[in-house]
């Protein structure tokens with residue numbers, strides 16, 4: 247699906263990265279622990295999280311992710327938005343909670359594939 | 365605040381290597397500020413892209429260095445990060461003057477962490493960093509002395 251489909255499915259508000267909404271994405275992950283994202287995620291392009299701090303943006307950038315969805319209407323800080331813009335990341339927020347947001351995306355074909363292959 | 369960045373065109377005498385040249389980046393990692401932790405890794409990622417390093421190598425360096433940089437901030441009051449790019453490998457050296465690691469074998473275990481709860485509420489402290497650094501690199505060495513500090517050297521070949 248396209249990043250713009252995520253926006254539609256989650257009824258989300260785009261905070262920045264509008265110009266990259268046309269990117270194709272195939273898998274996603276949801277976590278509030280950046281430690282786990284760094285250790286277990288592989289090739290997922292989208293991160294759903296309820297955590298709001300600059301490390302969320304840097305973690306996504308280190309992992310070559312392209313989009314972060316903040317659940318439960320969490321709003322990124324101006325500093326985070328600045329960091330995201332520098333690396334072309336799409337940030338959006340949705341009123342939906344983590345479980346529902348992940349479920350909606352999964353049901354529409356955005357898979358997890360998050361298992362680490364040793 | 366921006367990290368101190370300097371590009372040094374190192375010659376063989378400086379690096380003690382027989383490579384004709386390498387490019388070296390050096391950063392001061394501020395240990396008092398969790399918000400800025402990771403700045404050096406972000407900058408290194410940009411620099412490596414500019415140098416045209418293969419994407420997979422950049423990703424491995426990025427993840428390993430970022431984990432190490434965060435460790436320097438949450439466990440060791442910051443320090444210095446140096447990255448040297450050779451023709452076929454990247455060497456990352458992270459040095460801090462923190463408390464040292466009492467038991468390296470234990471620290472390398474997945475899930476072992478001494479991070480306090482406030483660090484966990486910031487999204488870190490699962491005890492996954494050091495094992496992840498080892499997994500993403502082709503070589504990793506930990507030199508540590510209690511009360512003196514820790515130096516971690518990692519190599520990524522490409």
Ligand SMILES: Nc1ncnc2c1ncn2[C@@H]1O[C@H](COP(=O)(O)OP(=O)(O)OP(=O)(O)O)[C@@H](O)[C@H]1O
Pocket residue numbers: 281282431435436439440460462463464465471472476477478479487488489490491492493494495514
């Ligand atoms: N530079 C360091 N100085 C002192 N102790 C360290 C340093 N790096 C790691 N440690 C110790 O080793 C433990 C394991 O480190 P590791 O990076 O694997 O996990 P963590 O940092 O606690 O959590 P995570 O990396 O998952 O966020 C730490 O909890 C800490 O006790």
Ligand SMILES: [Mg+2]
Pocket residue numbers: 431434435489492493494
């Ligand atoms: Mg760690």
